[in-house]
Amino acid sequence: MKILKDRLLKDGKVIGDDVLEVDSFLKQQLDPVLMKQMADEFYERFKEKKVTKILTVEASGIAPAIMVGYNFNVPVVFGRKQKSVTLNDNMYSATVFSYTHQTSNEIVISRDFLSADDHVLIIDDFLANGQAVEGLLDIVNQAEATVAGIGISVEKSFQKGRKMLDEQGYQVESLARISSFEGGKIHFLDEE
């Protein structure tokens, strides 16, 4: 998606070998017009699929997810991150390891909001090692729901997440695929 790639080149900051800082438009400060354009692009890429629910994880997944949910006219459910979880029969939970922070979190979702009838489109802002998405997939499986697809804003294609999801046979759509940060600059996979 050209408009997102251009914005990453303009306002993204490469830090070291593998960190991309996008706080000014995708993380702590959000550009709602860009979010809407991204949501429209996700809709285009998944509109042939049956989708009954959008699933994401707090906090930075919520903004793109709500706009995708509006386009599909279906509810949006977000997982809460918790340090530890008290076992509770009414919760799905999955453990997610963060390479960035070198800590584990639980993602927790009430069973009221995901069932075996659901066709779930997973939306998240970043795909690197794929731990957050794997946690969400784990929860979709616990609910015996169907995965309609996985939509990612920014993918670091040189890390293992995308390959892992492809091997599991999911339709993964990433709006910007980064091949490397060589020389401190963003390089994209040449796809267009």
Next chain:
Amino acid sequence: MKILKDRLLKDGKVIGDDVLEVDSFLKQQLDPVLMKQMADEFYERFKEKKVTKILTVEASGIAPAIMVGYNFNVPVVFGRKQKSVTLNDNMYSATVFSYTHQTSNEIVISRDFLSADDHVLIIDDFLANGQAVEGLLDIVNQAEATVAGIGISVEKSFQKGRKMLDEQGYQVESLARISSFEGGKIHFLDEE
């Protein structure tokens, strides 16, 4: 706002004397069509004001805020909640006491995203004792920015937050104002 009040009556659950559970459409699961209608109503109520930025707090403030930001075509900034904060010159922070959880959190926002030139519309999902909004106002003041107004989805008018904000002279617009939960049912202030 009739459509929100009707939805609260239909899907909100009153728990005890002062808790309203809205997990199925405003909290963990979000209804994006309702969010858009609420954002349109906030736009109507504040469109005469100069607004350069929307400010909210994670997690459940993000969805309404991003849609309001889209209507105003301005960036959305959200405060992160943290248990404790390491002092950092590049952060605004405010301490917020939660009566629900009986704990204090810090709300943290990077100085990069709020400045003295900003006219800030604060959006949040609930107003009860007003602690979260007071924290956001504290941060706007630290930035020497201007408060354009305060937009709230659901106000518990029988708690002290609204009165406190009115006394400070802000334009506060709440889309549903609850006067009591007498008899385990939601009663609204008669405004229309």
